[in-house]
Amino acid sequence: MQYLITIKNGKVTITVQGMAGTGCQGKSVEFAQLLGGKIEATEHTEEYYAQVAATVQATIKGQ
Amino acid sequence: MSEYTTVQTEITDADLLRLALQDVGLPFEEATVEAGGDRNGLSLVGYLGDTRPQKVQFAIRRRNLGRLSNDIGWAWDDSAQRYFAYVSDYDTHLPNVKQAVEQVAQRAAYHQVIKTVNEYGMLVESETVLPGGEIQVVVRTF
Numbered sequence: 001m002q003y004l005i006t007i008k009n010g011k012v013t014i015t016v017q018g019m020a021g022t023g024c025q026g027k028s029v030e031f032a033q034l035l036g037g038k039i040e041a042t043e044h045t046e047e048y049y050a051q052v053a054a055t056v057q058a059t060i061k062g063q
Numbered sequence: 064m065s066e067y068t069t070v071q072t073e074i075t076d077a078d079l080l081r082l083a084l085q086d087v088g089l090p091f092e093e094a095t096v097e098a099g100g101d102r103n104g105l106s107l108v109g110y111l112g113d114t115r116p117q118k119v120q121f122a123i124r125r126r127n128l129g130r131l132s133n134d135i136g137w138a139w140d141d142s143a144q145r146y147f148a149y150v151s152d153y154d155t156h157l158p159n160v161k162q163a164v165e166q167v168a169q170r171a172a173y174h175q176v177i178k179t180v181n182e183y184g185m186l187v188e189s190e191t192v193l194p195g196g197e198i199q200v201v202v203r204t205f
Contacts (some may be wrong), residue, residue, distance in 0.1 A: 002188065005176055007198040010168030012176060015067040021172050028068035037072040044066050 003031055011039075072172040074146040077102075077120065079178065080137060083170035084121060089163060092122045107134040107149060112165050119151045137167075166196075173198050 004015040012035060014028040032039050080110045082093045094104030096122050100155060103118040114117050119136030128135065140147055148167070154160040180187055180202050188201040 003185075003202040003204070005200040005202060006065050007169060007172050007200070008196075009165055009177065010172045011069060011071050013067055013069045014170055022183060026066075028066050031179075032068045032070040034183055035070055035072060037070045037175075040069045040071055042066070050075060050166040 001028065003028070005031075011040075072168075072169070072175050074171045074175075075144060076175070077139075077146075079174040080121060080146055080167070082174045083167045084123075086170040087124050087163060087166045089127050091127075092124065094120045096120070102139040102161070103144070105134075105136065107136050109133045109151070119149055123163065127191050128154075128158065128163065132157060132160055135160060137166065169196065169198070173200075176200060 001019050002017045004017055006015070007014045012032075014031045014035075016027045019027065029039065029042055032042075081093065088115050092093075092105055094102060096102045096104065102119075102120045102147045105122045107115040107117050107119060108125065109115050109116045110131060117136065117138065119138040120135040124132050125132045125134050132154055135151075135154065136149045138149060139145075148164050150160060150164055167171060177187065177200075179185075180186070180200075184205065186203045186205075189199075191199045191200075193199065
């Protein structure tokens with residue numbers, strides 16, 4: 001797993017890379033907490049929702 | 064890439080603030096701090112040469128900012144456990160002062176990231192500074 005960390009005007013955005021599906025859950029927050037400061041937002045990318053939808057679909061088909 | 068968190072960093076470490084000020088390259092002064100003493104030992108001076116009531120630990124003097132500027136500084140707030148930048152209302156409209164304060168915040172955040180990466184045994188794979196000054200750091204965990 002890796003983090004892409006973007007620093008702009010003293011604001012840090014941490015993006016989790018290389019984790020499939022919901023495995024990334026909470027990982028960027030963990031890093032943010034190590035960093036300290038005030039967490040402004042945590043969001044999932046479109047890729048996250050696509051992976052979750054694909055997992056749900058596969059589960060339904062597998063039933 | 065599936066989750067991201069945005070955090071507004073706070074400057075809580077004098078060493079990181081000092082590094083950030085050095086990176087920005089403007090001459091600065093630092094108060095001498097005795098053990099257990101008040102960190103904010105420097106007075107800020109206004110553009111007319113008047114001594115301001117604000118006291119800070121780190122100061123960039125107005126002569127290094129432009130003739131219309133007041134001093135700017137960073138004071139340690141014991142109750143909040145972090146540094147605050149002191150910039151006069153007038154100076155917030157001066158591009159050079161605004162840029163200096165933003166650059167210090169940017170470089171302090173960068174050093175905070177690198178310190179965290181090193182402390183927790185992660186590895187910096189790459190660093191890129193984009194034309195607008197944005198910094199991208201790729202960090203690998205084990």
